[in-house]
Structure formats: structure tokens, C-alpha cells
Amino acid sequence: MAVIAVALSGCNAVNPPGTAGSARATASPTSGVVSQVFDSTSADSAATSDAAATGYPITVQNCGFAVTVDHRPDRILAIKSTSLELLLALGLADRVVGAAFLDGPVPAQWRDAASSIPVISTGAPSNEPVLGLDPDLIIAGWESNLAPDTAGDRGRLAAAGIASYVSPAACRGASQPKKLTFPMLFSEFEEVGRLLGVREAATALVAQQQEELAAVPKLDRRVTALWWSSGSDTPYVGGGIGAPEMVMNAVGLENIAAGVDQTWTSLGWESIIEDDPDVIILVDASWSSASKKMRLLEQNPATARLTAVREHRFVTIPFPASEAGVRSVDAARDIARQLAALGFGSR
Amino acid sequence: MTSTRIRLPVPSAPSVAEGAGENPMPATPRASRRSSRLRGGPRAAVYVAAATTLPASVLLAVGIGSAGIGIIDVWQTVVAHLAGMPSPLSPLRDGIVWDIRLTRVLTAAAVGAALAVSGAVMQALTRNVLADPYLLGLSSGASVGAVAALMLGVAIMPTVAAFLGALAALTLTLLLARSLGPISPSRTILAGITVSAFGVAVTSFLIFWNVQGDSYREVLNWLMGSLAGSGWATVAVSWAVTAVIGIPLVLGARVLDAFAFGDTAAASLGIHVTRARWIFLAVVALLTGMAVAVSGAIGFIGLVLPNAARLLVGFRHRLILPLCALAGATFMIWVDTGARTLFAPRELPVGIMTALVGAPIFALVLWRHRSRS
Numbered sequence: 001m002a003v004i005a006v007a008l009s010g011c012n013a014v015n016p017p018g019t020a021g022s023a024r025a026t027a028s029p030t031s032g033v034v035s036q037v038f039d040s041t042s043a044d045s046a047a048t049s050d051a052a053a054t055g056y057p058i059t060v061q062n063c064g065f066a067v068t069v070d071h072r073p074d075r076i077l078a079i080k081s082t083s084l085e086l087l088l089a090l091g092l093a094d095r096v097v098g099a100a101f102l103d104g105p106v107p108a109q110w111r112d113a114a115s116s117i118p119v120i121s122t123g124a125p126s127n128e129p130v131l132g133l134d135p136d137l138i139i140a141g142w143e144s145n146l147a148p149d150t151a152g153d154r155g156r157l158a159a160a161g162i163a164s165y166v167s168p169a170a171c172r173g174a175s176q177p178k179k180l181t182f183p184m185l186f187s188e189f190e191e192v193g194r195l196l197g198v199r200e201a202a203t204a205l206v207a208q209q210q211e212e213l214a215a216v217p218k219l220d221r222r223v224t225a226l227w228w229s230s231g232s233d234t235p236y237v238g239g240g241i242g243a244p245e246m247v248m249n250a251v252g253l254e255n256i257a258a259g260v261d262q263t264w265t266s267l268g269w270e271s272i273i274e275d276d277p278d279v280i281i282l283v284d285a286s287w288s289s290a291s292k293k294m295r296l297l298e299q300n301p302a303t304a305r306l307t308a309v310r311e312h313r314f315v316t317i318p319f320p321a322s323e324a325g326v327r328s329v330d331a332a333r334d335i336a337r338q339l340a341a342l343g344f345g346s347r
Numbered sequence: 348m349t350s351t352r353i354r355l356p357v358p359s360a361p362s363v364a365e366g367a368g369e370n371p372m373p374a375t376p377r378a379s380r381r382s383s384r385l386r387g388g389p390r391a392a393v394y395v396a397a398a399t400t401l402p403a404s405v406l407l408a409v410g411i412g413s414a415g416i417g418i419i420d421v422w423q424t425v426v427a428h429l430a431g432m433p434s435p436l437s438p439l440r441d442g443i444v445w446d447i448r449l450t451r452v453l454t455a456a457a458v459g460a461a462l463a464v465s466g467a468v469m470q471a472l473t474r475n476v477l478a479d480p481y482l483l484g485l486s487s488g489a490s491v492g493a494v495a496a497l498m499l500g501v502a503i504m505p506t507v508a509a510f511l512g513a514l515a516a517l518t519l520t521l522l523l524a525r526s527l528g529p530i531s532p533s534r535t536i537l538a539g540i541t542v543s544a545f546g547v548a549v550t551s552f553l554i555f556w557n558v559q560g561d562s563y564r565e566v567l568n569w570l571m572g573s574l575a576g577s578g579w580a581t582v583a584v585s586w587a588v589t590a591v592i593g594i595p596l597v598l599g600a601r602v603l604d605a606f607a608f609g610d611t612a613a614a615s616l617g618i619h620v621t622r623a624r625w626i627f628l629a630v631v632a633l634l635t636g637m638a639v640a641v642s643g644a645i646g647f648i649g650l651v652l653p654n655a656a657r658l659l660v661g662f663r664h665r666l667i668l669p670l671c672a673l674a675g676a677t678f679m680i681w682v683d684t685g686a687r688t689l690f691a692p693r694e695l696p697v698g699i700m701t702a703l704v705g706a707p708i709f710a711l712v713l714w715r716h717r718s719r720s
Contacts, residue, residue: 233576234694260693268575268687268694273443274414300578302442 058195062164063143063171065154069163072197073137077120077130079151080141081106082167082325086192087139088113089326090201098133100125101145103320104285107327127152131160138164139192141323143172165195169243169324179241180263182213182250185324209329216332217346219252219339225315226256226277226308229264229322230288232296235272239265243324244281250332251339252346253279273302279342280308281335285319313342385659390666393659397673404677405456408684409448413691416440425449446578451687452680454577455697457585458642459679461634463671464593466649467656468631471603471664472624473535476657479650480513480635483539486646487546488516489632489639490570494550498557506584510636516542517632572645572698574683581641588637592630593672600664603627607662645698647705648675654712 057070076096078084081103087096088106093113100121106114120129130138130151138157140146143166146154154164168188169180177184186206193202225248227238238244238255242263248255256275257267280297282290294314297303308314315338321327340346385393409425410418416436423435424444434441462480469478469485480486492512493505524531524538550570602623605613610620638645652675653667660666679697682704686697 233573266694268413268691270443270447270687271413271691273439273447276439300446302439302446305438305442 055194055197060165060191060195062168063166064173064175065164067163067165067195068158069137069195071136073163073195075133075135075137076196077133077135077138077151078117079125079138079145080167080323081320082141082323082327083139084114084117085110085320086189086326089205090189090193090196090198092196092198093117095196097135101141103323104318107330124150126150130162135162137195138162140164140166141325142166142170163195165192167324177241180243180246180324182210182246182328185246185328186210189326205326209326212333213250213329216250216329216336217340218250218336220345220347223253223279223339223344224256224275224277225253225279225281226267226272226275227281227283227322228293229283229319230285231266232293234266234268236264237267237272238281238322239263243328244322246324247328247332247335248281250329251336253335253339269300269303273306276307278308279313279315279339279344280306281315281317283319283322284316290314290316315339315342390660394670394673397670397677401456401673401677401680404680405452408452408680409444411684411688412443412448413688414440414443416444420444421448450579450582451574451577451683454581454585454641455574455679455683456676457582457589458574458638458645459648459675459677460593460672461585461589461638461675462645462648462679463652463656463675464589464596464668465631465634465638467653467664467667467671468596468603468627469649470653471606472627472631474607474609475535476654477536477650478539479646480631480638481644481646481649482536482543484516484520484542484546485513485632485635486639486644487543487550488519489513489636490550490644491516491546491553492636493640494553498553504640506588506637506640509640510633512546513632513636513639514629516546517628521628570643570698571696572643572701573686573694573696574642575687575694577641585637585641588633589672592634593668596630597665597668600668603664604662607664643696643698645679645701647701647709648679651705651709651712652678655708658712658715 056072057068059066059068061067074095076087076092078087078096078099079101084096084099084102085106087093088110091113093110093116096117098120099114099117100119101124102119102122105111120133124145126149138146138151140151145151146157146164146166148156151157151164152162157164168175168191169177169185171177186209189206189209190199190202193199193205226235227244227248228235229238229244230236237257238248239260239262240255240258241261244263245255245258256272256277257265260267282293284290297306297309303309315335317331317334321331321334336346406422407418410416410421420436420440421444424441426432427434428445434445436444465480465485466478469480469483470476472478473483489509489512492508492510492515495512496505496508520535520539520542523541524535527534527538554570602613602618605616605618606620606624606627613623614620635649652671656667656670656674660670679701682700683697686695686700689695
């Protein structure tokens with residue numbers, strides 16, 4: 001699995017004018033330069049020296065915005081759990097100068113590494129605290145984290161020498177992935193690895209995740225599911241094109257909201273009851289706990305009759321793992337494990 | 348403040364006295380001069396139509412939804428429940444009809460009636476056809492109360508908190524309006540807008556401060572009005588409040604008529620003006636508070652329906668209030684049915700629908716009474 005064909009959507013395509021649209025990231029440092037050739041100078045230097053430190057400047061198209069990183073970023077700000085956790089998975093804790101807007105605790109394996117990273121804001125940070133941190137790169141989980149009323153407009157940040165990168169899975173508008181897949185997610189890890197000069201680490205991470213993903217057992221029959229994130233009057237649920245759909249597909253679950261062309265969507269109770277999902281996946285967040293959602297389901301006389309509620313077929317998943325990121329494969333494994341415990345067979 | 352005024356056929360829009368002295372009193376209500384007003388048989392027909400449309404709307408609306416359940420099955424289910432017989436549908440579909448659709452339709456009816464009646468009473472008390480729980484700050488005050496109760500965990504029921512918020516906002520609006528000089532429609536509106544803006548800011552602050560992750564979604568639905576949270580509990584609260592307050596209001600409608608002629612005229616009829624005004628205002632605050640606590644802030648119903656009712660049956664509140672209640676209930680049922688089915692399985696906050704439907708209707712009302720000078 002040395003060569004990963006990167007099925008890039010419009011938003012995260014590496015954008016060297018001289019090369020064709022598709023990019024290839026490889027495990028071998030010497031052949032990896034194909035992906036970021038801009039001019040002969042950088043290509044030459046990348047080919048002849050340690051790939052971790054060179055190859056710059058690198059320009060990528062990110063959510064329709066051209067991001068140029070002209071040196072190895074060493075002062076990184078991570079906004080949202082998915083951003084921080086990707087950096088931790090790449091072993092870059094010492095280059096992260098701050099984190100913000102975290103959705104929940106960091107998983108145990110990275111807790112030590114993350115303990116020294118200051119959290120500058122519990123919500124989306126505004127421009128001044130971000131500038132005060134003097135970062136050279138901001139990695140954000142949502143496009144809205146990089147707006148004039150939050151960390152700052154991307155163009156103005158770039159003018160101030162701060163590069164910015166949004167998880168391509170979270171691109172909106174024309175750059176939004178038509179349907180998120182694991183290969184797209186892995187290409188994001190590779191792209192971040194290139195931007196940060198840690199290509200080997202990214203390639204190793206992807207290889208490990210691919211292996212884990214391949215080992216996730218798939219259900220042996222048709223099982224329908226609802227992925228309920230928040231909202232009680234009108235549930236806010238995973239739709240047909242985002243991370244929830246991708247993770248459910250990986251374990252062989254059929255999403256009852258698969259027909260909605262949105263990452264997340266408001267779904268009326270009536271259509272949920274009509275579809276009567278076999279399993280309900282409850283996102284556990286501090287603001288909307290899985291137990292609260294379970295209680296609501298059991299209290300409402302109409303939802304108490306759902307098969308999944310009567311037979312207590314609930315699967316819970318922490319909120320940070322419900323967004324596309326380095327924990328998505330883990331989310332799939334976790335769900336498969338819980339399904340097996342509920343007595344669902346797999347093949 | 349004398350050059351622009353809205354010529355509407357109600358005992359309002361004082362033409363001479365505004366800003367010149369206390370309690371401006373129009374000589375005769377313009378209302379009586381309008382030819383579009385119905386009398387006798389046609390007027391009775393309006394009430395028969397309204398009184399039959401409402402139950403018919405309930406029966407039809409429970410038959411509409413994203414789950415394709417035949418209307419006959421739906422009715423049989425409702426009858427079976429009422430008669431204590433086993434439901435003809437599967438337990439799940441039975442739950443959709445009885446616990447989800449019917450509770451939502453019934454709650455919508457009570458909320459629509461309460462908002463329309465609130466608007467009519469506000470318009471009479473302030474002698475201002477543009478008065479409306481939404482415009483005068485009651486809705487935003489109620490939102491502050493309800494959001495504070497929900498988000499900060501204040502240990503009172505959201506309905507009570509919303510009532511207190513509505514009452515506080517109304518008091519502020521009227522005190523502010525009076526401090527600017529004799530109370531006039533434009534001053535009252537300006538004061539209402541001021542209080543409303545402040546209330547919206549406080550609500551937004553509370554939400555901004557407390558919302559995490561994707562929980563803003565829930566709040567968004569709530570701010571724009573939604574009946575999706577209906578259940579038998581909201582049916583009980585909304586119908587109880589609407590009935591307990593609405594029936595005495597209709598019985599006391601003559602007092603409202605007197606207010607329409609001005610405080611002096613009302614006093615000359617033996618009405619304790621100040622006390623009566625505060626009782627009515629508190630009653631409206633309770634109705635609005637209930638509506639906001641149950642369904643969030645929903646605009647335009649309180650503005651549009653009383654004006655439409657007045658067009659049909661004149662300015663006597665014994666006639667206006669029942670028609671407002673019936674028409675408001677019917678209007679809300681259909682607007683909410685649209686909100687939950689037009690984009691099924693997705694849902695639209697109903698406040699968006701009431702404004703989309705209500706604003707053009709109100710523009711039509713204004714246009715029909717455009718200045719002909």
C-alpha cells in the first residue's frame with residue numbers, strides 16, 4: 001500500500017500549474033515531490049535534501065482558496081477537535097502553539113502530548129487573540145472558524161503572513177465534497193502532512209488507518225440506523241453526504257436520512273418513526289448527552305414505540321469522533337463493536 | 348408627527364389631537380363609514396364559515412404528513428382513541444397520528460388563537476392598528492424569559508418565565524412611550540421597537556454565551572418559531588391558557604370598545620381606566636408568554652388577523668375577538684402544516700412561514716386602505 005491514489009475533490013486539489021489535476025502522494029520521500037512541484041528550484045531542492053524541511057513554498061487549493069505555505073509551519077493554531085487531533089496523530093504537539101473551540105476531551109493516547117497546549121478559547125476565537133498568538137498556520141475544522149467575526153478573513157490572515165487551512169471535508173458551497181469518502185479524508189491527512197513537512201508520518205498514519213478500516217467488520221444483513229446529534233423538538237441528524245454517512249457505510253449500516261443531500265439535516269419525528277430504524281446512534285456531547293436523548297426517546301409516547309427504543313438498541317459515539325477526522329475510522333470500529341454487543345452478526 | 352398617519356378604519360389614528368394633549372379621542376370611529384363591512388346575514392355567514400373551517404382544518408391537517416397514512420385510517424385512529432377502542436393502525440403509525448400530528452395541530456390552533464386575540468386586544472388598548480405582541484416587544488420579552496429559564500436553569504417553568512418577560516417588556520414599552528409625551532401610535536411603536544431590540548440583544552447574548560457545538564441549531568429553530576416540540580402537555584397548557592383568558596376577554600369585550608374611543612370616553616362610561624388597562628395588558632402578556640413558551644417567537648399573526656377581521660365585521664370587539672380566535676387558529680394550523688410538510692423530511696421553522704405568508708397579506712391590508720387624498 002505504498003502508493004495511494006488520491007481522489008481529490010475540487011477543494012483540496014494540489015495546484016501546481018505544471019502538473020495534471022490529480023496528485024499522488026507516496027511513501028517514498030524521494031518520489032513524493034511530484035505532488036508539489038512548482039518551479040524547478042523547489043523541485044530540485046526537494047529531490048536532493050530531507051523532504052521534511054523542504055519543498056516549500058507549497059500552494060494548495062483549499063475550499064476554493066489558494067493557500068501558500070512558504071516555510072515549514074512551526075507555530076500552528078488548531079481550531080476544533082478534529083484539527084488538533086490530526087496534528088497530535090501526526091506527532092506534531094510541539095509545533096502547536098494553541099488550540100481553540102474543542103468539542104470534548106482529547107483521547108487518552110494523546111492526552112500527555114496535548115497537556116502543554118494552551119486552549120485560547122472555548123468557542124470560536126476572534127481575530128485579536130489569534131493574532132496575539134503569532135501563528136504561522138491556522139488549521140480549522142469549519143470554514144466559519146475563518147471569518148471576519150471569528151479568527152479572521154483568510155485573505156487578510158494571509159496578508160499578515162498567517163496561512164490557513166480548513167478540513168476539506170468541511171468545505172461549503174462549490175468546494176463541498178459531493179459525498180465524503182475515506183479516500184478523500186486520507187488525502188486530507190496526506191495534504192496536511194505535505195504542508196507541515198511530515199509526509200512520512202502522514203503516509204504511515206494513512207496506511208495504519210486503511211488497515212484498521214479494512215478490518216472493520218461489516219454487518220451481514222440490512223440494518224437501518226439514525227445518527228442523532230442534537231436537537232430535541234426537531235432532531236438534527238447525519239444526512240447522506242458527510243462523515244456520519246461515511247462511517248455508517250463503513251460498518252454496513254443503512255442511514256435512514258441517506259436521501260438528504262446534506263452533511264447534517266433537521267429531520268422531523270414523523271419521518272423517523274415512519275422509517276423505524278433498527279438502531280439509533282446517539283452522539284454524546286456535553287451540551288446534548290446521549291443519556292438525555294435516550295430519555296427523550298423513552299418519554300415521548302410516539303418514539304417509545306420505535307423498535308430501537310423498545311429493544312434498547314442504542315450506540316453512542318463522542319461528538320468529536322462524529323466529525324470527519326482522524327477519529328472517523330475509530331468511530332466505525334467503535335460502532336461495529338457496539339453493534340456486535342447488541343447481537344448483530346457481521347461477515 | 349402629524350403629517351404621516353395610516354388611515355385605517357378603526358377608532359385610532361387620531362387626526363387632530365396627536366401630540367397635542369392627553370387621550371386623543373377621535374370623534375367618530377371611521378370604521379362605521381366603511382362599506383366593505385358586513386352586516387346581518389353575510390356577517391353571520393362569516394362566523395359559520397370560520398366555525399366550520401377550524402374543525403375541518405384540524406381533521407384535514409392531521410391527515411397530512413410525510414408518512415403516507417390514508418386519511419380514513421387517520422380519522423379512524425382519532426375516533427378509536429376518543430372512543431377508547433383499539434387503533435386500526437400499527438402502534439408506530441398510531442403514535443404518529445395521535446401523539447405527533449394531532450398534538451401539533453391542536454397546539455398550533457391554540458397558539459394561533461392566542462396570538463390573534465392578543466393582537467386585537469393590544470390594538471384596542473393602544474388605539475393603534477399596528478400594535479402586535481411582536482412589534483411592541485412582548486414576544487422578545489417573553490423570549491428573554493423563556494431562554495433564561497431554559498439556558499440558565501432558572502427554577503421556574505418556561506411559561507411562567509415567558510409571561511414575566513412579556514409583562515416586563517410591555518411595561519417598559521408603555522412607560523417609555525408615555526415618558527415621550529402623550530401616548531400616540533407612533534410613539535408606542537417606537538418604544539416597542541426599542542424594547543424589542545433590547546430584548547433580542549439579551550436573548551442573543553444568553554444564547555451566544557451558552558451554546559456549544561451544534562446546539563445552536565436547536566436554539567435557531569426556537570428563535571424562529573417552531574411547533575415541533577408539541578405533545579399532550581403543550582396541548583393542555585395552550586388550550587387551558589387560551590380558554591381561561593379568551594372567554595372572559597370576549598365577555599368583557601365592551602370595555603375594549605370603550606377604550607377605542609379614548610380614555611376619557613371610557614371613564615365616562617364608568618370604567619376604571621387605569622385598572623382596566625393593566626388587567627388587559629397583563630392578560631395579553633400571559634397569552635403571549637404562553638404562545639412564546641410553547642412555540643417560540645412567531646410574528647405577524649397578531650398583526651394581520653385582527654386587521655383582516657376588522658375589515659369583515661367592523662370594530663366591535665365582541666365580534667372581532669371570536670373571529671380572530673377562529674381565524675388565527677385555522678391560519679396557524681395551515682401555516683404549520685406547510686412548515687412541516689413542504690420540505691419533508693426536513694422542517695422549516697414556522698415563524699419563517701408566518702412572515703412569508705403574513706407580510707404580503709398585511710401589505711394588501713395596507714394597500715386597501717391607502718390614502719386616497
